Amino acid sequence: xxxxxxxxxxxxxxxxxxxxxxxxxxxxxxxxxxxxxxxxxxxxxxxxxxxxxxxxxxxxxxxxxxxxxxxxxxxxxxxxxxxxx
Numbered sequence: 001x002x003x004x005x006x007x008x009x010x011x012x013x014x015x016x017x018x019x020x021x022x023x024x025x026x027x028x029x030x031x032x033x034x035x036x037x038x039x040x041x042x043x044x045x046x047x048x049x050x051x052x053x054x055x056x057x058x059x060x061x062x063x064x065x066x067x068x069x070x071x072x073x074x075x076x077x078x079x080x081x082x083x084x085x
Contacts, residue, residue, distance in 0.1 A: 012053075018049050018056075022049045
């Protein structure tokens with residue numbers, strides 16, 4: 001049986017699932033529910049989830065910027081076409 005690594009789960013999670021998992025890890029760590037070794041493993045998982053969430057947000061931000069820029073170009077082109085007519 002193969003052991004899962006902290007990076008396995010967040011690669012298939014949605015952004016919302018990753019945030020929910022991260023919130024649970026934080027609450028559990030704050031509650032002192034784990035041994036030192038378990039705490040370190042959960043901390044590592046939390047760091048990986050946080051990094052994954054930042055990457056997902058960066059990609060979403062880039063996509064929004066590209067869509068806005070494309071929309072702005074369409075408006076400018078449409079305005080230019082109207083002036084030429």
